[in-house]
Amino acid sequence: MALLTVLFSIGVFVFLLYAFAKWRQQYWKRIGVPQLTPNIIFGDGFLLHTGKTSIKEFYEDLYFNTKARGQKFVGIYHALMPEIVIADATLSKRILNQDFEYFQSHGMFYHKSNILTMNIFSLEGEEWRGRRTKLTPMFTSGKMKMIFSIITNKSEKLLEAINKCGTNDAINAEDLFKRYTTEIIASTAFGLDIDVLNEPNHKFREIGEETLKPHLLNFALERIFSRNFLGSIGYQAIASHIVEYFSKVVKDTLSHREANGIERKDFLQLMLQLKHHGKINENDRVDENQKIKHLLTDNDIVAESFFMYLAGYETSATTMVFALHELALNQEIQNKLRNEITEVIEKHGEITYEAVMDMEYLDKVVKETLRKYPIVPVLPRTCTKDYKIPNTNVVIKKGTAVQIPCIGLHSDPEFYPNPKIFDPERFSVENKMRRPDAPWIPFGDGPRQCLGMRLGLLQTKVGIITFIKNFHIFLDKSMTVPLQPQKSIFLYHPVEELLLRIEKV
Numbered sequence: 001m002a003l004l005t006v007l008f009s010i011g012v013f014v015f016l017l018y019a020f021a022k023w024r025q026q027y028w029k030r031i032g033v034p035q036l037t038p039n040i041i042f043g044d045g046f047l048l049h050t051g052k053t054s055i056k057e058f059y060e061d062l063y064f065n066t067k068a069r070g071q072k073f074v075g076i077y078h079a080l081m082p083e084i085v086i087a088d089a090t091l092s093k094r095i096l097n098q099d100f101e102y103f104q105s106h107g108m109f110y111h112k113s114n115i116l117t118m119n120i121f122s123l124e125g126e127e128w129r130g131r132r133t134k135l136t137p138m139f140t141s142g143k144m145k146m147i148f149s150i151i152t153n154k155s156e157k158l159l160e161a162i163n164k165c166g167t168n169d170a171i172n173a174e175d176l177f178k179r180y181t182t183e184i185i186a187s188t189a190f191g192l193d194i195d196v197l198n199e200p201n202h203k204f205r206e207i208g209e210e211t212l213k214p215h216l217l218n219f220a221l222e223r224i225f226s227r228n229f230l231g232s233i234g235y236q237a238i239a240s241h242i243v244e245y246f247s248k249v250v251k252d253t254l255s256h257r258e259a260n261g262i263e264r265k266d267f268l269q270l271m272l273q274l275k276h277h278g279k280i281n282e283n284d285r286v287d288e289n290q291k292i293k294h295l296l297t298d299n300d301i302v303a304e305s306f307f308m309y310l311a312g313y314e315t316s317a318t319t320m321v322f323a324l325h326e327l328a329l330n331q332e333i334q335n336k337l338r339n340e341i342t343e344v345i346e347k348h349g350e351i352t353y354e355a356v357m358d359m360e361y362l363d364k365v366v367k368e369t370l371r372k373y374p375i376v377p378v379l380p381r382t383c384t385k386d387y388k389i390p391n392t393n394v395v396i397k398k399g400t401a402v403q404i405p406c407i408g409l410h411s412d413p414e415f416y417p418n419p420k421i422f423d424p425e426r427f428s429v430e431n432k433m434r435r436p437d438a439p440w441i442p443f444g445d446g447p448r449q450c451l452g453m454r455l456g457l458l459q460t461k462v463g464i465i466t467f468i469k470n471f472h473i474f475l476d477k478s479m480t481v482p483l484q485p486q487k488s489i490f491l492y493h494p495v496e497e498l499l500l501r502i503e504k505v
């Protein structure tokens with residue numbers, strides 16, 4: 001009898017759970033949003049969450065299938081969690097720009113008990129606005145000129161490392177690029193001059209790579225529970241040894257500089273100014289009369305240095321990988337680019353900031369690379385205020401996750417004919433004028449647009465110049481064409497590392 005009661009209770013529990021899941025997975029239908037046929041356990045994300053498809057393919061397919069049905073958006077579920085995916089350029093633009101006040105959040109977990117999570121990307125509302133206002137002056141073109149010598153210094157080391165590899169064997173360009181960008185970010189954001197280009201297993205790099213590994217369980221927990229609840233029960237989004245390592249690195253450097261009055265031309269120095277004076281003025285000197293109340297704390301600086309590393313090293317390294325892959329496949333484009341690089345450097349006498357800015361064809365090559373391969377293939381937003389989708393009766397409720405598939409918009413033939421073809425001339429002045437509405441959003445758009453775009457573009461361009469100026473590059477025979485996207489990660493990244501054959505120019 002007791003056994004029967006237990007079995008009956010389990011049966012009732014399972015039935016209720018099933019009924020709840022079914023009801024929950026009808027949410028979009030109930031509010032008039034087209035939806036798919038979700039799986040009771042995984043929702044619509046079965047292929048994504050089981051690592052059978054990449055994030056790039058998942059959102060690209062959603063974009064094109066929705067558009068093919070004549071719809072502008074579709075409601076999906078990750079298990080029981082609803083998310084709306086936008087498949088329309090005009091609506092995407094509105095959400096990112098004009099109607100930003102309804103979509104101010106990236107929907108990331110942050111809590112003051114997890115200091116590394118208190119970074120600009122995750123913060124919301126007034127906290128985010130205040131941080132963004134303070135950090136924005138760190139990324140002006142003037143500041144890029146200030147740190148340019150660090151970038152060229154690292155590019156010289158990159159060249160030495162390529163030369164060391166020699167021309168007999170295939171070289172792993174991806175690994176070299178990751179080491180190059182790690183050195184740049186370590187130097188500019190942490191004040192650390194580490195030698196990752198010669199010492200690949202440096203602890204800074206190992207810990208950084210560990211941080212970037214996706215943790216699906218964390219992702220699920222952060223989607224299901226509120227951040228205040230998770231924070232209050234001591235949830236740690238990032239392992240404690242990672243937090244300790246980065247905190248120590250930054251705080252040691254800060255106190256060394258403060259104690260010895262050391263000043264250096266880097267982001268850490270600019271954040272020190274924000275710590276003491278709350279403001280960076282146009283000449284990088286502190287304007288004593290304009291002190292503002294909320295100064296950056298040491299913990300804020302740790303969080304921002306850490307985020308610059310997360311945001312800045314792999315994104316740029318992967319952009320260089322995609323660019324060199326295309327340049328190796330398209331020898332005509334490669335030669336044209338090399339001619340431009342040689343001519344412009346001759347004109348300026350050496351690689352200067354101004355010389356890089358003068359390289360118009362290089363700019364087109366990088367733009368086309370990021371069009372075809374947006375490293376962040378889908379832009380996340382969370383609705384922060386109920387939003388009625390224009391010309392419909394659909395209301396997106398506060399708290400709902402919204403995704404803008406940049407990858408779909410960038411590969412849509414309506415905006416970019418023959419989207420699979422790599423053609424830098426899409427970004428010539430005339431062609432841009434011919435299609436003013438074509439979306440190009442690899443750095444996002446609107447008030448939340450990537451703050452480090454100038455730095456990302458600069459280190460990418462200098463990395464490409466270093467290779468193309470000095471070497472003819474070819475794909476190693478072992479490489480698969482076209483590149484296949486890696487699964488089970490949040491970024492668009494190729495499965496295979498880029499192996500190149502090189503010949504000195």
Ligand code: HEM
Nearest residue numbers: 121308311312315316376443444445448449450451452456
């Ligand atoms: C090619 C390289 C890069 C790419 C493709 C890239 C892409 C992006 C994207 C797509 C976003 C989200 C934008 C949105 O939601 O609308 C973002 C945000 C951000 N990125 Fe980058 N990024 C790159 C390099 C960098 C670098 C080098 C830094 C700084 C060191 C950086 C700092 C940031 C910051 C601070 C944000 C958050 C902005 C905010 O929420 O207010 N990024 N990036």
